[in-house]
Amino acid sequence: xxxxxxxxxxxxxxxxxxxxxMSFGSLSPLRYMRVAVIGAGVIGLSSALCIHDRYHSKVTPxxxxxxxxxxxxLTTSDGAAGLWQPYLYDNGxxxxxKWNKETFDYLLSLINSPDSIKMGIFTQSGYNLFTxxxxxxxxxxxxxxxxxxxxxxxxxxxxYRCGWFNTALMIEGKSYLPWLMDxxxxxxxxxxxxxxxxxxxxxxxRVDVIxxxxxxxxxxxxxxxxLKPGRGQxxxxxxxxxxxxxxxxxxxxxxxxxxYIIPGSRSVTVGGIFQVGNWSEDNNSEDxxxxxxxxxxxxxxxxxxxxxxxxxGLRPVRSSVRLDNETLQFGDKQCEVIHNYGxxxxxxxxxxxxxxxxxxxxxxxxxxKRLTTHSRL
Amino acid sequence: MVIxxxxxxxxxxxxxxxxxxxxxxxxxxKVLSLLISMRCPAAAExxxxxxxCRVAVVGAGVIGLSTAVCIAESIPSCAVTxxxxxxxxxxxxxxxxxxxxxxxxxxxxxxxxxxxxxxTFDHLLSICNSTDAAEAGVFLLSGWQVFQxxxxxxxxxxxxxxxxxxxxxDAELQRFPKYKFGQSFTTIKxxxxxxxxxxxxxxxxxxxxxxxxxxxxxxxxxSSYDIIVNCSGLGSRDLADDQSLYPVRGQxxxxxxxxxxxxxxxxxxxxxxxxGIHSVTLGGTRQKHNWEMSxxxxxxxxxxxxxxxxxxxxxxxxxxSKLVGLRPTRNSLRLEREFFVHGNRQVPIIHNYGxxxxxxxxxWGTALEATQLVKESINWxxxxxxx
Numbered sequence: 001x002x003x004x005x006x007x008x009x010x011x012x013x014x015x016x017x018x019x020x021x022m023s024f025g026s027l028s029p030l031r032y033m034r035v036a037v038i039g040a041g042v043i044g045l046s047s048a049l050c051i052h053d054r055y056h057s058k059v060t061p062x063x064x065x066x067x068x069x070x071x072x073x074l075t076t077s078d079g080a081a082g083l084w085q086p087y088l089y090d091n092g093x094x095x096x097x098k099w100n101k102e103t104f105d106y107l108l109s110l111i112n113s114p115d116s117i118k119m120g121i122f123t124q125s126g127y128n129l130f131t132x133x134x135x136x137x138x139x140x141x142x143x144x145x146x147x148x149x150x151x152x153x154x155x156x157x158x159x160y161r162c163g164w165f166n167t168a169l170m171i172e173g174k175s176y177l178p179w180l181m182d183x184x185x186x187x188x189x190x191x192x193x194x195x196x197x198x199x200x201x202x203x204x205x206r207v208d209v210i211x212x213x214x215x216x217x218x219x220x221x222x223x224x225x226x227l228k229p230g231r232g233q234x235x236x237x238x239x240x241x242x243x244x245x246x247x248x249x250x251x252x253x254x255x256x257x258x259x260y261i262i263p264g265s266r267s268v269t270v271g272g273i274f275q276v277g278n279w280s281e282d283n284n285s286e287d288x289x290x291x292x293x294x295x296x297x298x299x300x301x302x303x304x305x306x307x308x309x310x311x312x313g314l315r316p317v318r319s320s321v322r323l324d325n326e327t328l329q330f331g332d333k334q335c336e337v338i339h340n341y342g343x344x345x346x347x348x349x350x351x352x353x354x355x356x357x358x359x360x361x362x363x364x365x366x367x368x369k370r371l372t373t374h375s376r377l
Numbered sequence: 378m379v380i381x382x383x384x385x386x387x388x389x390x391x392x393x394x395x396x397x398x399x400x401x402x403x404x405x406x407k408v409l410s411l412l413i414s415m416r417c418p419a420a421a422e423x424x425x426x427x428x429x430c431r432v433a434v435v436g437a438g439v440i441g442l443s444t445a446v447c448i449a450e451s452i453p454s455c456a457v458t459x460x461x462x463x464x465x466x467x468x469x470x471x472x473x474x475x476x477x478x479x480x481x482x483x484x485x486x487x488x489x490x491x492x493x494x495x496x497t498f499d500h501l502l503s504i505c506n507s508t509d510a511a512e513a514g515v516f517l518l519s520g521w522q523v524f525q526x527x528x529x530x531x532x533x534x535x536x537x538x539x540x541x542x543x544x545x546x547d548a549e550l551q552r553f554p555k556y557k558f559g560q561s562f563t564t565i566k567x568x569x570x571x572x573x574x575x576x577x578x579x580x581x582x583x584x585x586x587x588x589x590x591x592x593x594x595x596x597x598x599x600s601s602y603d604i605i606v607n608c609s610g611l612g613s614r615d616l617a618d619d620q621s622l623y624p625v626r627g628q629x630x631x632x633x634x635x636x637x638x639x640x641x642x643x644x645x646x647x648x649x650x651x652x653g654i655h656s657v658t659l660g661g662t663r664q665k666h667n668w669e670m671s672x673x674x675x676x677x678x679x680x681x682x683x684x685x686x687x688x689x690x691x692x693x694x695x696x697x698s699k700l701v702g703l704r705p706t707r708n709s710l711r712l713e714r715e716f717f718v719h720g721n722r723q724v725p726i727i728h729n730y731g732x733x734x735x736x737x738x739x740x741w742g743t744a745l746e747a748t749q750l751v752k753e754s755i756n757w758x759x760x761x762x763x764x
Contacts, residue, residue, distance in 0.1 A: 111552070112689040122636040122690065125519045125563075144549050145561055153540050153563075156506050165541055165563075167519075167549070167639075241516040241654045243638045265636040301510035 033059045033369075035362075036202045038221070039213035040068035040191070042077040042173060042351045043340055045180035047211050050355035051362050052187050059366065066184070067202075069195035072177035076215055077347060079234070079313040081262035081269035082120065082172040083245055086346045087255050090138040093320055099353025101142045106352045107169050120175025122265065125167040126245030127153075129160040134249070136164075143168050159297070160248065168245070171348045172264055196221070199328055203335040209365055210337045211358060216316035218341040224322070227342055230315035231278035232256065233287040234271040235295070239305035242268050246298060256345055259294040267308055270295040274345070276317060283310040318342030323354055325361045336365045429456040430755055433602040435592050435616070436730075437461035439470040439569055439740045441608035442576040444729055447744040448606070448751050449583035455751070458602075459580065462591035462612075465573035469610060472629060472702030473737055474651040474658040475567040476518070476640060477501065479535050480735025484709035487534055493742025495538045500741040501565045514571025514654065519563040520640030521545060523556040523687075528644060531558075539564045553641075553687070564640075567737050568653055592616065595726060599719040604754050605726045606747060610705035613730045619711070622731055624703035626667035628676045630684075631656040634694035641687050648683040656697055659684040663734075665706075672699045707731030712743055714750050725754040 037048045048064055056062045072078050084104055090097045107121050116122065127149065128137075140146045144167040154162065181191070196202060199221060202210050214221060216229050240263075248258040259272040272294055273287050288310055296302045318341075325338045338361045340354055432455045434445040441459055449457040465471055479494045504515045523545070536542040545559030553559065577587060592598065595616070598605050607617060614622045634657045642649040651658040662676050677699055685691045711728045718724075729747040732739065 114689075114692070116690050117636055117693045122638065124638045145543075145546055147541065147543065150541055156502075170636075239511070240635065241511055241514070243516065243518055243652065263638065300506060300508045301516070303508045304511045 033208045035064045035209045036207040037066045037211040038196045040071045041075040044213035046351045046355040047358040050359040054359045064189045067192045067194050067196050076313045077173035079311045082170050083262050084169040084349045086349050088137045097138050099350045102353035104142050119179045120172030122170050124170050129163040129248045200330045203330040203333045212339045216314045227318045229279050230317035231275040233273045233312045234269050236267040236309040237305045239268045259298045281312050315345045317344045431602045432457045432604045433598045434459045434606045436608035437464045438468040443740045443744040444747045446579050447748040449585040457585040459587045460590045469702045470569040472700045475737045476651050477565045477738045479738050480733045482709050491534045493739035496742035498538050513575040514568035518566045521559050521561050522642045523553045523559040524644035527558040595717045596719045599722045599724045607728045622707050625706045626664040627702050628662045630659040631698045632694040632696050670701050704734045706733040
């Protein structure tokens, strides 16, 4: 027992991600480990990067392969507007608020770095509008300069009664995902355009750890009744005079079902569709009309803007993010699976906190393997 | 028929209006003036012996055009003509970033400055929230004004005019490590390259005209115009023989940085970043009594370096253009009437110049006041004109 405890002695520091390491005392690195990441959206790519950077010196060689049917710019993360903003309330799920905060702080720490624009990170301020007074959000102390709107400001939005103003961050998938892929490429991570149809397929290839970052289609690999598509349709509009995000809320109809306008670095996203259970990835003309009309009502100057494009995406909606691991047995082969999916409409917002947690779970798997390996000697 | 012609705003109507006005001016029909007094009692106030009051506005920058529009739209009995050597995009206003942030006039009472600023802010705010915003080049912009030393006035007079004014939090200030204090608020940007064109259109719709002509003396205008409105900016040094007016040279860079959504201004006024519709204005310089219109490369590098210190992501931006403008500066804004005597004519001149670096910030307020002076001048001329 004493020997076991001394083998397991390690120190765990919490700080900036590059400092976060689990040092395994004087043990030699583990033998070769093969990791497969399924999914190349923001969750898959950031988890891969986090795990590589934390463990590549602890596990040599650490081989990471990313498998996906869609890569940037065709993923859900690419179509998202990229505003950092969680849903209004965590309803007690403080772990998600922690992950959201970790992501915000991480992105903010990079805002003045040379890579910020390549990564698609920049600040943007804006408005959250309500028809009735609402309690303050769980993220009010995470964003910068959070405050209530003054009566003078509310006059600009005659259909709304009250609201908030704050400075948040943008993280644009169309820039961030290519940046992540470049970083992973530099680290020798391989990419495969391939749809994985079962975990067994990877277990057969002697993969030790699978990172399941399959988003809305996670149910195809393992049924999950809690996971549903939250269909969104947006318009990309040329309106470069708009410099604020505006998100309206209606607690009766649900999140993102009322108009929102989010300017980006290249175009303005106008949206307001959130259809749970709808798997259609086609643009719908009725949804287009609703988004456009309600957007123009909210911001009259939009009427003279040129519509560049429509896009439909399926948010991977779940009551809470699934971030856990399980051991799967396929005959004589054993496979560890870390699930990291179900981020709804806040994937970009929460991605880094989840990547850190996925890396923690990976560390626990390593710990277990060392124990298993050692006990065989 | 008369009402249709005089009130018409469409293309065909305006053409008919223009030709009929010419006939009016040359024939001075008393019958027509009687008709006008019966149909348009308000117009009767300004009739000069049966014809419209001819107003010349000298200058086509933001001051000249906004004053001309204000007069043409609110005094139907005036025929407004803007005369200028330069029109957009060649005016001083075109170089300005156009952020609504007042420029201090040491000798103008504070309540006046606040009034002009508020009138302008409110006027532009209603354009911001209308379908005209994009064409007019007017939009909301939030950001921060940061100070290396805490200023003596933490709550300036305009803090209740702009939106959401408050002191920056410690977390907000962390992004500006050299700065101790900051103000966060939402104001308006008014891009003159679009705004002036939009004002020209509005002027024409109201029956006004624009002529390219350099006015070197008011005597050029006294025979053809009844009232002169002088909005010639720095030109008034010669035109109005006003030696108290002097240039403050401003150089700016325009860069392509579409990810920037906030303004950042150093409270000392020497460094500022103002995102616009298609480019970001980086500034600046404040060189008093400097008339140099060509770009100074040392100034350009200085501006770029200082702005990159405030906002490091600018290092990745591309410079699109470099421009110079001379702010028409004076200790107090000249907004008053004087009488110009030429031969046997005594013509009222309403001066509206000396806005320094605050022209766009107060333009509508001063246009309204100048228009009021024009109205009083008409009444002064014909105190018993009611028929």
